[in-house]
Amino acid sequence: MWRRLSFRTQLFLPLGASLLAALILGGILLQIFAAGQVADEHEPARRSIQTIAAALNSTLRASDNPQKTLDAFVQSLDASTDIQFRRMDGGPPPSPKDLRNLKKVPQWFVNLITIPEMEAAFPIVIDGRHVGDIVFFPDISADLFEKWIGFLALTSLVAVLMVLTGTVAYVFAGSALRPLQHLGDGLTRIRRGDYARPIPVGGPPEIRQSCEEANALAATLAQLSQDNRYLMHRLVSLQDDERRDLARELHDELGPLLFSIRAGTIALTDASEPTGHLGNSAQDLLQSVEALQQTNRRILDRLRPLYIEELGLSSSVQTLLRNFRKQAPHIVLTDAIDRDLSAIGGPLAQTVYRVIQEALTNVLRHANAGNAHVQATVADKTLVVEISDDGGGFPADNVFGRGLTGMHERVRALSGSLSLLRVDDRTYVRCRLPAETMRDVPSPG
Ligand SMILES: Nc1ncnc2c1ncn2[C@@H]1O[C@H](COP(=O)(O)OP(=O)(O)O)[C@@H](O)[C@H]1O
Ligand SMILES: [Mg+2]
Structure with a gap:
């Protein structure tokens, strides 16, 4: 009371x-x-x-x-x-x-x-x-x-x-409460991750000291948050570099080998009796090599987004959508991809591509959906990527797997936000990214 x-x-x-x-x-x-x-x-x-x-x-x-x-x-x-x-x-x-x-x-x-x-x-x-x-x-x-x-x-x-x-009590309470109010508002801002606006330092010495401590805490948290973003950015970049190296190895080493095996097998088929035992084995070998080549190409596609640098993000995403339609003809896929997306490059473009890629893979694997929609728009210096489907939605005890975790890490590394929503019987994976972030890559210190 x-x-x-x-x-x-x-x-x-x-x-x-x-x-x-x-x-x-x-x-x-x-x-x-x-x-x-x-x-x-x-x-x-x-x-x-x-x-x-x-x-x-x-x-x-x-x-x-x-x-x-x-x-x-x-x-x-x-x-x-x-x-x-x-x-x-x-x-x-x-x-x-x-x-x-x-x-x-x-x-x-x-x-x-x-x-x-x-x-x-x-x-x-x-x-x-x-x-x-x-x-x-x-x-x-x-x-x-x-x-x-x-x-x-x-x-x-x-x-x-x-x-x-x-x-005296009224005036004193007023002058003592105002700085406390400022302190409370400031702490709420800090809790929400807004470290930019300092708390005005005022009032009696005890409260002034608390305000100064809270401002110092905000500065430390801002620094930690920046370091964290830098580390995550480094992590994601390293992952991309590793994937690129792996893709290069697969393409440059495995690709020619498979090609030469295929050429050899064709030569073997041509040289042997088509109906003989050797001819049948050579045909089987040829089929296996072709299957291996296809698999290699698919792995390459996943490891290295198809020439984002060369084609531009917009075209790369369109290729991704085309592949999805081919792979899952039973799902009606519509899209609204902003043409301005082509101007985006670097890790931001990689992130957009990976988010759409992983979300569409999840629709295919987990959603049991009849239709899906992909949207990527730039407005007010914010890039919004949204993938929705009319499937069953996330299970109640949904735990982030490798896909969603990776998506989250990428988005956070670029100071963006990722939300998984369920609205009007549709599942939404929505991510907001500051469009200018990647021009000034965060660095420690
Ligand atoms: N579009 C979706 N509809 C329903 N469930 C989904 C969808 N996307 C993801 N999920 C659920 O979230 C879980 C985690 O996904 P993810 O992190 O991509 O891991 P993985 O795909 O390897 O299982 C999935 O196992 C699935 O249960
Ligand atoms: Mg997944």
Whole structure:
């Protein structure tokens, strides 16, 4: 739950909670100590009034006319002071004065403080008769007002602090999160293999360091990826060189030998009795030699794409398609080969040829298809080669064999991509190659 909250909320919540706790604690402390403090503050006044009552009683005892003395004393009392005289014979009870300023203080605050009973009455006696009481009515309105102002100050301080810390947290979270966002986006780019755009370095030192490390990682990965492509390119080139050498050996060494055996056999056939035992054997030998020559030519075709350099890629591919049609007349093969393909040479042309060759061999061997389509187009500096068939599709647990693996290696060596798809009951082998790649062959370092 907590983890799902945003960074800003995670920052705000504890700050807000601690400030609110401080406010509540302030309220509780006010409630505990304010009432006692008010009582303590009025205690000296209460004692003074007790002394006044005792003095008045002594004066009355000594006076000739105590009633008159008492009346004079009562007259002298100011209605606004905390001290009042309450006669025993009734009369209006002194109005409590502690509500004078209370209208400025809300009632809930007064209830919160729970002021203790502080009124006190001291009896006044004339000739042994209790004539009334000197009553102490402390005016606590000023104290309450003071506490209320204190409480308001505390609340305002907490509110201002909350707004301030909230703003600081918001701004801080924003400035801390932005570089983190950049870092996250950059790491996603790196994961997708885009090492070119560096992550902007910013924010607090810890995040800056992470950004710099991620940029260094991207540089290393870019280097490794380039080395990898170079190695794969070397591998594929070596394979092609080896095939070419093998093809040359087969053509130059085996070709003449087979030719001379064939010529010898023909001579032998001509010299012997056609119906004799030797004649039959010579005929068989001639057939075997011719079959061997055909096989040799087929192997040569596979080993060395038919004169791509001389004929151009477009014509070589057309020859490949023609051979396929001859070899598999039951499969209807259509094609859309871009004429611009002839301008392509080098390893890119080899790769296109090999991809089409291997994909068509797979259609023939594995697809059980009724029709197939070969497409090779150049658009926006991207060469797209696509071979599709209406066969059964790749088996669920399809594992790359030598053919698809080789295809993949070739395509990756040229920074291209290979995808095997199944759309609308058709199987697609699609490969995209950057058309300009091979002009700048990757090299290590
Ligand atoms: N066009 C296709 N239709 C159905 N299955 C295919 C097709 N192309 C390849 N496959 C499957 O992919 C596997 C691997 O192919 P590949 O790497 O060329 O190896 P190989 O052809 O030597 O078996 C094949 O064995 C086959 O099961
Ligand atoms: Mg294959």
